Amino acid sequence: MHHAEDCGTTPRMGAKETGGTDKHALFAQWALPHKDHIYSACLYLARNKDEAEDLFQETYLRAFRFFHQFQPGTNCRAWLLTIMHNVFKNRYPHVQRAARTLEFEDAEREYERKLLADGEAGRDDPASLLLTQMIDREVTDALQSLPEEYRSTLLLVDIEELSYEEAARVLACPIGTVRSRLSRARRLLQVALSSYAQDHGYGRGEHREEAARAKTGTRL
Amino acid sequence: MTCARYRDLIAAHVDGLLSPADQQEVTQHLKTCAACAQLFAQESRFHTAFAARQFIVSVPTEVERRLQSALAVEQTQSPSWWERFFSLFPQPRLALGFAAAGLVVVFLLSQLFFSAPEQDVFAQALDSYQAVTEGRTPLDYRTEEPAQLQAAFNNSGQIDFLTQVSDLRPAGYQLKGGRLGRLMNHPTAIAVYEGRDDRLMCIRQAGTLPSMPPDMKNVRNHYIYTRNGCTIMYSQFRRHFCLFISRLPQEVFLRRMGIEHEEKE
Numbered sequence: 492m493h494h495a496e497d498c499g500t501t502p503r504m505g506a507k508e509t510g511g512t513d514k515h516a517l518f519a520q521w522a523l524p525h526k527d528h529i530y531s532a533c534l535y536l537a538r539n540k541d542e543a544e545d546l547f548q549e550t551y552l553r554a555f556r557f558f559h560q561f562q563p564g565t566n567c568r569a570w571l572l573t574i575m576h577n578v579f580k581n582r583y584p585h586v587q588r589a590a591r592t593l594e595f596e597d598a599e600r601e602y603e604r605k606l607l608a609d610g611e612a613g614r615d616d617p618a619s620l621l622l623t624q625m626i627d628r629e630v631t632d633a634l635q636s637l638p639e640e641y642r643s644t645l646l647l648v649d650i651e652e653l654s655y656e657e658a659a660r661v662l663a664c665p666i667g668t669v670r671s672r673l674s675r676a677r678r679l680l681q682v683a684l685s686s687y688a689q690d691h692g693y694g695r696g697e698h699r700e701e702a703a704r705a706k707t708g709t710r711l
Numbered sequence: 712m713t714c715a716r717y718r719d720l721i722a723a724h725v726d727g728l729l730s731p732a733d734q735q736e737v738t739q740h741l742k743t744c745a746a747c748a749q750l751f752a753q754e755s756r757f758h759t760a761f762a763a764r765q766f767i768v769s770v771p772t773e774v775e776r777r778l779q780s781a782l783a784v785e786q787t788q789s790p791s792w793w794e795r796f797f798s799l800f801p802q803p804r805l806a807l808g809f810a811a812a813g814l815v816v817v818f819l820l821s822q823l824f825f826s827a828p829e830q831d832v833f834a835q836a837l838d839s840y841q842a843v844t845e846g847r848t849p850l851d852y853r854t855e856e857p858a859q860l861q862a863a864f865n866n867s868g869q870i871d872f873l874t875q876v877s878d879l880r881p882a883g884y885q886l887k888g889g890r891l892g893r894l895m896n897h898p899t900a901i902a903v904y905e906g907r908d909d910r911l912m913c914i915r916q917a918g919t920l921p922s923m924p925p926d927m928k929n930v931r932n933h934y935i936y937t938r939n940g941c942t943i944m945y946s947q948f949r950r951h952f953c954l955f956i957s958r959l960p961q962e963v964f965l966r967r968m969g970i971e972h973e974e975k976e
Contacts, residue, residue: 515786526778530770544774551778555785603750622760630764648722649758650766655728663805670728671719674754678718681757 518558522551525568528651529575535634535646536579546582550575569657572647576661603678621684629691633683641676648673714747721754832895833924833954836914837939839892840956843903844910850888850903857902860889864900867891872917872951874900882968884911906967914954919947928961931970935961944968 530547537543553574554561561570622630634642640662647658648669655673659666717740723729724737741748770778842848852863861876869891876889884904892899897916904911923945927936934945942964944955957964 515782518782526770526775527767530774531767534768535766544777547770547774548778548781552781552785555782622757622764649761655723670723673722674719677722677754677758677761680761681753 514555514558518555521561521567522554522558522571525571526551528568529571532572532575532646532651535631535650536575536639536643537583538635542583546575546579549578549582553578566653566657568651569653569661572651572653573661576643621688625684625688629687630684633680633687636683636687637676637679641672641679644669644672645676645680649677714744717744717747718750721751724751725755725758832920833938833943835894836943836954836956837941839894839901839914840912840941843890843901843912848890848892851890853888855886857886860886860902864889864891870898870900870917872915874915874951875948876900876902877913879904879911879968883907884909909957909959912956914956915951917951920945920952930965933970935965937961 529550530543533543533547533550534540537546550571554571557574561567625633634645637645643662644658647653647661648655653661655666655669659669662669717737720729720733720737724734729737741751839848843850852860854860854863857876857878861874864870864874864876876886879886884906887903887905889900889902892901894914894916897918899914899916901915902913904913923934924936927934927945932946936943937960940958942955942957942959942961944957944964946953946955955964955968959967
């Protein structure tokens with residue numbers, strides 16, 4: 492696993508010392524290079540593309556407005572992700588998180604039973620195989636189906652490559668919570684992939700036609 | 712530790728981020744628990760497959776163009792005060808919590824410094840009224856002449872304003888005397904009157920009442936309300952205020968004092 496020591500945050504001039512066009516230039520130098528990462532995070536966090544694009548733009552506008560608060564030498568991507576997470580929480584408060592989590596708990600237990608049975612029978616891991624076969628949109632759908640707190644943790648650590656400490660700061664929770672949520676999130680993703688595969692005929696050959704149709708479209 | 716607790720550590724174990732002590736404990740458990748060992752192995756394979764996928768997508772040209780336009784506009788503006796306030800907190804809920812806590816503190820302080828004294832001033836005035844009318848507190852001066860009592864008060868050197876003593880004989884109240892006291896820790900001149908069916912007390916103190924109960928009625932610039940079965944009338948003068956306290960009902964008292972009963976909503 493790669494973590495974010497390489498986010499390029501050693502500025503030649505501190506953000507606090509600047510103003511006007513200097514601010515714009517520094518922002519372009521330090522914040523904008525992370526735009527693909529932030530945009531991707533928005534896509535996985537939001538429920539649809541329009542929401543994601545709004546979230547992306549709002550995140551960058553806020554980051555620009557408060558760029559003087561960015562601490563040179565710290566992880567700029569983590570700083571941007573913190574802003575994104577706060578904007579997301581403010582804009583889209585999800586009131587049904589607990590219900591969704593409970594919904595997943597039964598499926599998770601069932602999946603573990605199946606996994607252990609497959610192992611005893613010498614069959615391959617279904618989720619690992621599925622992950623190599625599925626197209627991006629299918630994986631994205633599975634990711635987006637996770638309850639928000641698990642999705643955020645998985646997103647920050649496994650996709651955005653933040654350290655556990657950085658993810659804990661972004662989510663404003665203890666590092667132990669990040670650790671357990673991440674374990675759970677990875678299991679839930681396997682459950683979601685499995686369930687998605689079952690619904691879409693993976694393993695029966697039906698998925699290939701669907702995948703071929705989907706591949707002609709956009710990635711997300 | 713239960714299997715469920717070990718499974719919470721799967722991610723950190725796979726990422727190699729467990730503390731040496733936890734790592735040793737997990738490794739030991741995996742040697743003895745086949746189910747956990749299989750789940751950990753599966754997790755490891757799944758994570759390898761996950762890491763091999765490309766999840767980062769490029770920002771579409773149109774989205775980037777919109778962002779650049781918005782940033783160009785933003786460069787000409789500065790954040791509002793509330794945005795600056797909210798930006799001080801890592802989580803918006805913290806900012807809201809801080810603001811709510813601030814409001815609670817302001818409310819409590821306002822209760823402490825404003826409402827509480829208002830409650831106390833009337834409570835103390837009523838206590839004083841009961842003590843005087845029941846004879847528990849003796850009068851310092853006994854006279855039926857308002858001018859004499861007024862002079863005695865103003866010459867006592869114990870009050871910090873020039874007080875008056877009203878002649879209420881036209882209203883049917885005969886002055887019986889007075890005393891100097893303290894109300895809300897401020898010097899007070901108290902005059903006691905007797906009517907045919909009522910004892911009346913008039914308390915005067917420098918300054919003004921900080922605030923009044925919301926149910927106080929304004930009757931020709933006298934504020935009147937009932938508390939503990941007593942009628943209290945508050946009148947403000949240039950340098951001092953006056954509280955009349957009587958056991959008569961409001962309407963009877965107002966009529967007796969010659970104040971027409973005209974309520975202002």
